[in-house]
Structures are given as structure tokens and as C-alpha cells.
Amino acid sequence: MGKACYSTLKIVGIVIAMLHCAGQLYAINPDTDEEMQAGDGYVQVQQIIISGNKITKPRVILNELIFKKGDKILVNKLGQITKRCRHNLLNTSLFNFVAIRYTLQSDETIIFHVSVDERWYWWVFPIFEVADRNLSSFFNNGDWSRVNYGVYLKRDNFRGRNEKILARIRLGFTTQIMFGYLSPEYKKRGGWGIQFDFRMYDQLPYTTEGNKQIFKGLETEMAQMTYMGTAYYSIRSGLYQRHKMELKYNNYNVSDSIIDLNANYLTPGANKLQYLELSYDYEYDRRDSKIYPLKGTRLKLRATQTGFGIWQDELNNLKLNGSLDKHIYLHERWHWASLLYGEYNTSNLLPYVLNAGSGYKSFLNGYELYVIDGTRQATMKNQMVFTLLHPRVQNIGFMPITQFAKINYAFYLKAFYDFGYVWQENPPISNTFVNDWQYGYGFGLDFVTFYDMVWSFNYSVNKFKQHGFFVHFNLAI
Secondary structure (H helix, E strand, O other): OHHHHHHHHHHHHHHHHHHHHHHHHHHHOOOOOOOOOOOOOEEEEEEEEEEOOOOOOHHHHHOOOOOOOOOEEEHHHHHHHHHHHHHHHHOOOOEEEEEEEEEEOOOOEEEEEEEEEEOOOEEEEEEEEEOOOOHHHHHHHOOHHHEEEEEEEEEEEEOOOOEEEEEEEEEEOEEEEEEEEEOOOEOOEOEEEEEEEEEEEOEEEEEEEOOEEEEEEOOOOOOEEEEEEEEEEEEEEEOOEEEEEEEEEEEEEEOHHHHHHOOOOOOOOOOEEEEEEEEEEEEEEOOOOOOOOOOEEEEEEEEEEEOOOOOOOOOOEEEEEEEEEEEEEEEOOEEEEEEEEEEEEOOOOOOHHHOOOEOOOOOOOOOOOOOEOOOEEEEEEEEEEEEEEEEEEEEOOOOOOHHHOEEEEEEEEEEEEEEEEEEOOOOOOOOOOOOOEEEEEEEEEEEEEOOOEEEEEEEEEEOOOOEEEEEEEOOOO
16 A cells, blocks of 8 residues: 555645645635725625526525625726626526626615526437547548437536536447536535446547557447546635545456557556546636636646556556636737646556547647647647627527527637647657647637537648648637
């Protein structure tokens, strides 16, 4: 257990360092947008009246307001305060529309009126989706065997407390059975969640050659089976700050046919791999919108210890990754956005199944059809955004379900430039993108509509003058 103790001490040290950084950030950027203090020209909150919440408990709404009953607020800050509170409520993804009004009283008090338009919270619908890393990769290979179908059940805002219940059954490229429960954080109470995920694959990518994943399908046996169980606990130390500790169990069982093709798919020569992961997450999010931000800042930090020497002495890695994105209002319809992402693994020889660099959760525009495997990476994405059509609301007269009777939509033009570097020790000679700077640029159109949907239509060019038209769904910067 010596290695386990040492690994635990390492992640505790990282957590302490991250908490120190978070404290410094908090000191520079307090959670409140406005000064909540007494002085000349202030009013006291007498009452908060909430309407439209047929399902949502009042405490869920009050949890997102930056004031409470009895607080004293500067009069010249009321416009900013109501705008910020409206953004906070919309960012919960519980409401289609939010309106906040206030009434000033003669006795220097104020009454706030918060009106919400609740979303549809029950989702039971068939699954038909591509299993590739993105839509562009699927359209490029044209392999319809990489399609998933099944049924997805989700209950948002369960019991009116912003809880979630999830269940998913997938067939096709991936056979999956998943269920989970997620509980939110409140100002004085932590949140928690559990999730179980079982998956089977009859084909999967077993290696990377020529900067692309190579797939292998098996007809008489399963290529891979995985079992995953996750439990987490989270706290909300401020209105815009969250901390989460997560413990995850992973179990991989892989066919010998796959191991014969890549002996390092798991740990060297093994066809089974089980391990624990312990992670700490810190997030500071002051963006005006979590779906399509135009102003604000978000900082995300994560430390993950993989393997504690319990089952696999060969697997012992500390992964540190973080991102910082900044969205700036320039002038009327113009906005600028930049995102900086970095990742560092202490192990230089990770199993192939865990060695994910660029092209998986993060990618560079112009490289949608490629992956760049590596243990360390740094990328920066930049874009100039022009508001082609400001958000509008359209009533659908024939729609009998009120939660779908009104839709909001907006269009944005953008020009972007991305660059990054992925490092890998002794990479395969055919993977030429690794250990070298890569960049891509282009322009696109984003369509933003209700229920948090964002469609991106991009035309991108990479370093090698390869270009094409790419479609993304819910793409972050």
C-alpha cells in the first residue's frame, strides 16, 4: 500500500494548491457583481415574489439570486443585479424564459417579482445517433455500422429540486445500459450523485495510424466490455464557485484478438484492466450564458489520480488539466472569445485506451477528421463573433404543449483561429501531427435555439491546407 499512500498524498497536495489558487481568484473576483452594503442611495429587499413555478421549488430559484430578503442594494446597481440574476436562472437549464421586475416602495424598500416559464422535464425518446467523435468524422467515413439506436429516459427537475434521474439503453455500435441520479448543490448544502455504466462493443479503435483511429470489428465475440461506477460529492462555496470530489471504478475486458493487434491497448500484454480514479474539480463560472456565452469568464481545474496499486501496479498516473475561457464585449454586435486548455500526465506510457490527446474531448478546428494522441498538450482557440440576428422569440400557435409553444433563436457569424501542441514520447512514425505545432482557421455560422441547442456550420483549413465544411452540435469555443 506504499504506492497508494504516496499517490493519495500527491493528489491531496494538488487539491491544497488548487484551493489556494481558487482563494486568490475569489479574493480578486468576489462572487457578487455589485456591492451589497448600506450607504446613500440604497433600498432594502422587503419581499421576493415568485410566479410561474408550477413544479420548481422556490428555494431552487432563490438559490440563484444574488440577493435575499433583508439585503440592502444600491439603487444605481438594480439594472445590473436583475440582469445577472436572470442569467443565473437561465443557466440552470430549468426555464425557457425568465423575467425579473422590481417595485420601489416609498419607505426605501423594494419588492422583486421573479417570473419563470418552466421547461418540459420528462424526456422519453428514441436514440438514433452516430458513435464517431463528431458528425464530420462520421460523414467522412460513411460507415453506418457506427450508429447507435435505443431509448433514453431523463427526468429533469425531479421533485422540483433540480435533481436528475437518467437511464439509457443503447444498441448498435455500442451496447449500453446506464442509470444515474444527480443532486444539485445549494448555498449551505452539498450535492451528490451516483452512476453505473455498462457497455459492450463488437468493434472499436485499437490503434492510431496516419493520425487516424483504426477500427477492428469482431464477428464471433465482443471486442470490449466495460463496467464503470461513479460517485461524487460537490459543494458550492459561492454563487459562481463549485468544488467536486469524484471516485470512479473502471473495469475493461478486451478480446485477445484486439490485444494481438496492439499489446499496449491496456497495460502491456493484459486483456483485463481494473482501477480506481480519484478526482478533484474546481470551477469558477461567471459567463452570461453557459450555452452560448458572449461575456464573462470561466476557469476549470481538475486533478485525477488513476490507479492506487490495488489491482494494477503498472497503472499509476496523475493527470492535471485545466481550461480558461474569456468572452469579451467589443462593440454592439461584436464579441471576442479565447480559450486556453492544458493537460499534463505524469506517466509517459499510458495504455492506448487512456492515451487521449487532441481530437477527443478537445480538438482544433480543421482537424475534425484526425486525432493526435499524447500525454501532454496545450491548445488555444480564438474567435471573433458577429451577432447576425439578436435572440428573438417566436410563438407557435398550433402547439398544444405550452413548454414548446414559444421558441427563441439567434444567429452568429464567426471567424476563428486555433493552434496547439501535443507531446508524446516515442510516437508511431506515421503519426506526424504529434510533437509539432498545429493550427487551423476558418469561418462559420452558429444557430442557437431553445432547449440549449447550438448548431455550428464551419468551413475550416488546417496547417496542411486541407479544408472542408464541418458540422458540430453543441460545440464549445
